[in-house]
Amino acid sequence: VVIGVLDTGFRTTHEVFHTPGHELDVVASYDFVDDDPEVGPEAGDDPDQHFHGTFILGELAAYEPGVLVGAAYDAAYILAKTEDTTQEVPAEEDLYVAGLEFIELNGGDVATSSLGYLDWYQQSDLDGHTAVTTQAVNIATANGLHCCTAAGNQGHDLDPATSHLMAPGDALLGLTCGAVEPTQEYASFTSDGPTADGRVKPEVLTMGTQVKSVWPYDDVQIAEAAGTSTATPMLAAIVACLVDAHPEWGVATMRERVIKSASYLGSPLPDPAFVYGWGIVDSDKALLLAGSWTSLPGGVAGGAGLPLLAGSGPLVAGEGVTLALTNGKPLASAFLVVGFAPLNAAFKGGVLVPAVNLLLPGLPLNGAGALSLSANWPTGLPAASKVYFQMWMPDPAAVAGLAGSNGLRATTP
Ligand SMILES: [Ca+2]
Numbered sequence: 001v002v003i004g005v006l007d008t009g010f011r012t013t014h015e016v017f018h019t020p021g022h023e024l025d026v027v028a029s030y031d032f033v034d035d036d037p038e039v040g041p042e043a044g045d046d047p048d049q050h051f052h053g054t055f056i057l058g059e060l061a062a063y064e065p066g067v068l069v070g071a072a073y074d075a076a077y078i079l080a081k082t083e084d085t086t087q088e089v090p091a092e093e094d095l096y097v098a099g100l101e102f103i104e105l106n107g108g109d110v111a112t113s114s115l116g117y118l119d120w121y122q123q124s125d126l127d128g129h130t131a132v133t134t135q136a137v138n139i140a141t142a143n144g145l146h147c148c149t150a151a152g153n154q155g156h157d158l159d160p161a162t163s164h165l166m167a168p169g170d171a172l173l174g175l176t177c178g179a180v181e182p183t184q185e186y187a188s189f190t191s192d193g194p195t196a197d198g199r200v201k202p203e204v205l206t207m208g209t210q211v212k213s214v215w216p217y218d219d220v221q222i223a224e225a226a227g228t229s230t231a232t233p234m235l236a237a238i239v240a241c242l243v244d245a246h247p248e249w250g251v252a253t254m255r256e257r258v259i260k261s262a263s264y265l266g267s268p269l270p271d272p273a274f275v276y277g278w279g280i281v282d283s284d285k286a287l288l289l290a291g292s293w294t295s296l297p298g299g300v301a302g303g304a305g306l307p308l309l310a311g312s313g314p315l316v317a318g319e320g321v322t323l324a325l326t327n328g329k330p331l332a333s334a335f336l337v338v339g340f341a342p343l344n345a346a347f348k349g350g351v352l353v354p355a356v357n358l359l360l361p362g363l364p365l366n367g368a369g370a371l372s373l374s375a376n377w378p379t380g381l382p383a384a385s386k387v388y389f390q391m392w393m394p395d396p397a398a399v400a401g402l403a404g405s406n407g408l409r410a411t412t413p
């Protein structure tokens with residue numbers, strides 16, 4: 001998974017980025033502020049220019065167990081220096097757009113920015129279509145890039161008619177992040193919505209105080225900071241993990257599942273004051289909204305060992321799933337057993353895992369002993385349904401002439 005970070009600059013010499021065997025993986029970087037390839041501090045730069053971006057990168061990408069491990073430490077990174085800390089001018093929005101295009105160009109899956117633009121906009125402009133960066137995020141999400149951005153640190157009130165967002169936090173399909181304390185109470189500074197056209201922003205919150213990351217001025221110290229800036233990378237990391245688990249989720253699906261995972265502590269949902277949105281995001285819950293695949297024991301080894309059956313894809317009506325068999329007998333004709341309950345009966349020297357509700361014979365394995373079956377998950381299954389799968393095939397090397405895979409259980413959300 002590739003995460004693009006739009007920020008002020010990135011000092012990448014800290015030891016948490018250089019654990020032997022787990023170096024920071026930067027696939028592309030560019031300094032759009034100074035129009036050069038070096039995103040770290042350089043002679044002549046403002047001494048604080050790189051501070052913000054370096055802290056954010058540490059939250060995501062650090063990997064030094066026992067010291068600091070970032071929330072998406074195994075991702076690869078695209079670093080886009082787009083924010084000039086010495087001034088606040090509309091041209092910085094153009095740099096942001098260039099950075100976002102750079103992230104798309106270099107294969108980013110997720111973009112995250114803890115940046116906001118308000119000096120030349122009113123809240124009435126934050127209608128999802130007006131700010132330059134907002135339009136850019138709309139285009140990027142339409143192209144399939146998952147975009148996370150900070151709501152802002154402009155504060156909030158309990159009046160649903162007032163808002164304190166910053167662009168591009170009003171983008172149509174971006175995910176805008178607010179901040180909570182470790183106690184799950186909202187952080188005093190976190191910006192409320194809604195957008196000028198009444199949409200819920202921020203959608204979700206993550207922890208945005210007492211957040212640990214690298215101290216950006218040396219290569220060993222750890223620091224602590226607060227802000228929706230520090231909350232947003234946590235959301236981006238969650239989105240990246242979900243992309244890793246479900247690369248087939250598009251922007252709309254990701255949004256839906258991230259939002260559904262969140263739990264506003266009050267009621268009704270979403271927060272009628274537009275501070276909490278749908279609440280604190282829950283990555284495990286988002287993952288389970290697509291159901292789960294579980295490998296079960298069973299089966300009988302053949303000439304290539306135990307055939308391996310794996311499932312992938314969301315167990316949601318109408319969405320695509322794939323069953324993949326490997327390690328089978330090359331060119332064998334296999335049969336798939338599908339059951340709505342486990343049988344776990346002794347069979348041909350092994351275990352027949354599913355009840356035999358459905359039998360699909362004549363499935364041809366290729367010359368490598370593999371087979372992939374794709375279909376749309378059926379409609380009409382109740383919540384928390386369990387479906388069991390196992391594949392068997394003639395194989396003279398098996399103990400009773402029939403090799404069988406492990407069992408596989410699909411549990412619908
Ligand atoms: Ca530079």
Ligand SMILES: [Ca+2]
Nearest residue numbers: 084085087088
């Ligand atoms: Ca600036």
Ligand SMILES: [Ca+2]
Nearest residue numbers: 157159162163
């Ligand atoms: Ca308000």
